[in-house]
Amino acid sequence: MPTLFESFTSRGLTLPHRIVVSPMCEYSSDDGFASDWHLVHLGCRAVGGAALVITEATAVTAEGRISPQDLGIYKDAHVEMLQRIVRFIHAQGSAAGMQLAHAGRKGSTARPSEGGSKLSPEHGGWTPVAPSAIPFADNFPMPRALETHDIAGVVDAFRDAAIRAHNAGFDMIEIHAAHGYLIHEFLSPLSNQRTDKYGGSFDNRVRLCLEVVAAVREVWPERSPVWLRISCTDWVEGGWDVHHSVELARRVHARGVDLVDCSSGGLAMNQQITLGPGYQVPFAERIKREANVPTSGLGLITNAKQADDIVRNGQADVIVIAREFLRDPYLPLHWAQELGAKQSWPAQYMRVAPEGTSKRQPRGD
Numbered sequence: 300m301p302t303l304f305e306s307f308t309s310r311g312l313t314l315p316h317r318i319v320v321s322p323m324c325e326y327s328s329d330d331g332f333a334s335d336w337h338l339v340h341l342g343c344r345a346v347g348g349a350a351l352v353i354t355e356a357t358a359v360t361a362e363g364r365i366s367p368q369d370l371g372i373y374k375d376a377h378v379e380m381l382q383r384i385v386r387f388i389h390a391q392g393s394a395a396g397m398q399l400a401h402a403g404r405k406g407s408t409a410r411p412s413e414g415g416s417k418l419s420p421e422h423g424g425w426t427p428v429a430p431s432a433i434p435f436a437d438n439f440p441m442p443r444a445l446e447t448h449d450i451a452g453v454v455d456a457f458r459d460a461a462i463r464a465h466n467a468g469f470d471m472i473e474i475h476a477a478h479g480y481l482i483h484e485f486l487s488p489l490s491n492q493r494t495d496k497y498g499g500s501f502d503n504r505v506r507l508c509l510e511v512v513a514a515v516r517e518v519w520p521e522r523s524p525v526w527l528r529i530s531c532t533d534w535v536e537g538g539w540d541v542h543h544s545v546e547l548a549r550r551v552h553a554r555g556v557d558l559v560d561c562s563s564g565g566l567a568m569n570q571q572i573t574l575g576p577g578y579q580v581p582f583a584e585r586i587k588r589e590a591n592v593p594t595s596g597l598g599l600i601t602n603a604k605q606a607d608d609i610v611r612n613g614q615a616d617v618i619v620i621a622r623e624f625l626r627d628p629y630l631p632l633h634w635a636q637e638l639g640a641k642q643s644w645p646a647q648y649m650r651v652a653p654e655g656t657s658k659r660q661p662r663g664d
Contacts, residue, residue, distance in 0.1 A: 302611035303603070303618065304640035307350070309557045309593065311522030312394060312470050314350035314617070316642070317610050318631045321597060321621035322398040322473070322528075324355045324365065326410035331358060331371020333380040341384055344624055345391035348631035348642050350617075352388050356400035356475050359460040360453075363401035363481065366410040367423040372397070372460045372467075381467035389468070389662040392643065396471040397464045398528065399457055399515070403481030404429035404442035404490070430484050430491040430498065436568050447495045450507060453481070458514040465519065472519055474511055474556075477530040478565030482508050486529075486547070487539040487566050505547055509554060516555035526595075527551050528560035531582035534570035541582055548590035558593040559586055560619060577605060584614040595619045603634035 304316040320341075327336040337354070344352050358364040358371040371377055381397075388395040406427035407418050416438040418424030428449070429442035445453070461472055476482035484490040485507040491498050497506050508527075516525055531544040548559045561583035564570050572578075579598030587594040596615030600606050606618045624630055635642040636653060643659040644652040 301603075301607045301638040301640050303607040303638065304635060304642070307617055309471065309524040309526070311520075312524050314394060315392070316350045316631065316635075316640075317617045318348075318350055318606070318634070319595070319617050319619045320344045320349045320352040320624050321619045322353045322355050322475070323621050323625070324369065326366055326368040326412070328368050328370045331361065331364070331369065331373060331377055333370060333377070333384060337370065337380075338384050338387060341395075342387045342391070343628045345388040345393035346645055347624075347627075347629035348391075348635070348644075349393050349624070350631070351394045351396055351471070353396035353398055353471075353473060356398050356402075356480070357460070359399055359401055359456040362406060362425055362427060363403075363456070365402040365406055366408055367418070368410050369402075372399070372463050373456065375463065378463050378467045381464075381469075385468040391645065392659050392662050394470040394662065395468065396473055396526075397467075397469045398473040398475050399460050399464070400475035401453065401456070401481040403427060403479075403484045404433070404435050405439065405479055407440045429481070430493050433490060433492070435479065444493075447497065450497060450510075453507070454510045454514045457511045458518055461515045461519050465523075471524045471526060472515060473526040473528055473560060474508075474515060475528050476508050476511075477528045477560075477562045479530070479567070480565075482511060483530055483539075483566055486543070487533055489533060489535060489538045489567055501543065501546070505550065508547065509550060512551050512554050512556055524557040525555055526558040526560050527556045528562055530563045530565055531561050531579065531586070532563050533566045534564050534572045535567045538567065541585060544582065545586055545589045548586045548592050552590060552592040556592070558595060558616065559583075559590070560595045560597070561586060561615070562597060575599065576601065577609065580609055580614050587613070587615065593617075597621070603637045606634070607638060 583594035
């Protein structure tokens with residue numbers, strides 16, 4: 300059995316293999332509501348045999364959206380359609396995860412297909428919030444610096460969103476602390492120039508992240524995992540870097556985070572990223588080794604052998620895939636055939652399944 304297709308357990312959740320659908324923004328919502336697009340997009344990856352399907356960055360407040368078309372979980376009314384999506388994912392034998400997010404200073408922008416720059420109030424824009432009143436770029440809105448007393452409301456929003464995610468039936472939560480969004484903005488000294496207890500020292504800059512983790516863990520079921528996505532480096536001199544990420548991983552793991560999802564960048568326009576196959580995997584390997592916490596590998600992982608080598612060599616515990624899943628929704632089934640692993644197929648597709656294939660069963664837990 301290829302290591303990629305061995306089971307993986309995160310707290311009380313056991314995945315049948317190690318291939319996970321990464322959160323990918325779809326910009327297809329109205330007032331945060333999931334749509335038929337989300338049902339088909341996420342459901343199709345479950346049909347394709349993904350072990351875990353994670354929603355796109357899902358805003359915990361309306362002002363925490365990147366664009367007016369972002370998925371949200373800031374209203375109780377959002378839950379009903381999400382329940383339908385989770386039921387379908389479970390019926391295909393996959394687990395369902397939700398990434399909770401707040402865009403911070405990168406909010407109030409048009410979706411990428413419409414230019415991605417700041418929105419005026421006449422076009423649905425709002426004043427985004429951030430640790431400091433520093434815009435992400437010249438074509439992004441000027442954010443309002445959060446007052447110290449405002450920050451408890453952000454923490455409460457993550458807590459409330461986790462409750463709604465549980466009511467929708469999700470199996471795991473991922474907290475988004477990467478890619479230059481609000482929690483990452485607090486972590487990095489490049490975007491956090493506060494002088495209160497949330498700025499300055501490392502201990503102060505990680506405070507919001509730790510408070511959000513504690514709030515989510517408080518209301519999220521004990522047996523269900525909480526993952527944390529971080530940018531392991533800003534790719535900018537003087538910014539957040541991998542040694543900071545190792546220490547953060549130690550602290551969040553002690554507070555109930557079960558896996559660190561290791562991405563990078565997104566905070567600064569002058570980032571200098573060294574791209575290449577699996578370019579972020581060394582971050583996952585170092586955090587796994589030095590912080591003694593499970594990690595994910597991601598970043599230009601494009602073929603089955605590459606993915607299997609990463610988990611077999613102990614560089615990461617799971618492989619989180621984005622773009623290859625857009626190119627091929629049935630990626631796990633194709634990679635299983637390539638590596639000689641047996642994977643179940645949907646009953647509806649058994650007529651074309653490889654000989655000896657078992658029929659897919661609904662998720663039982």
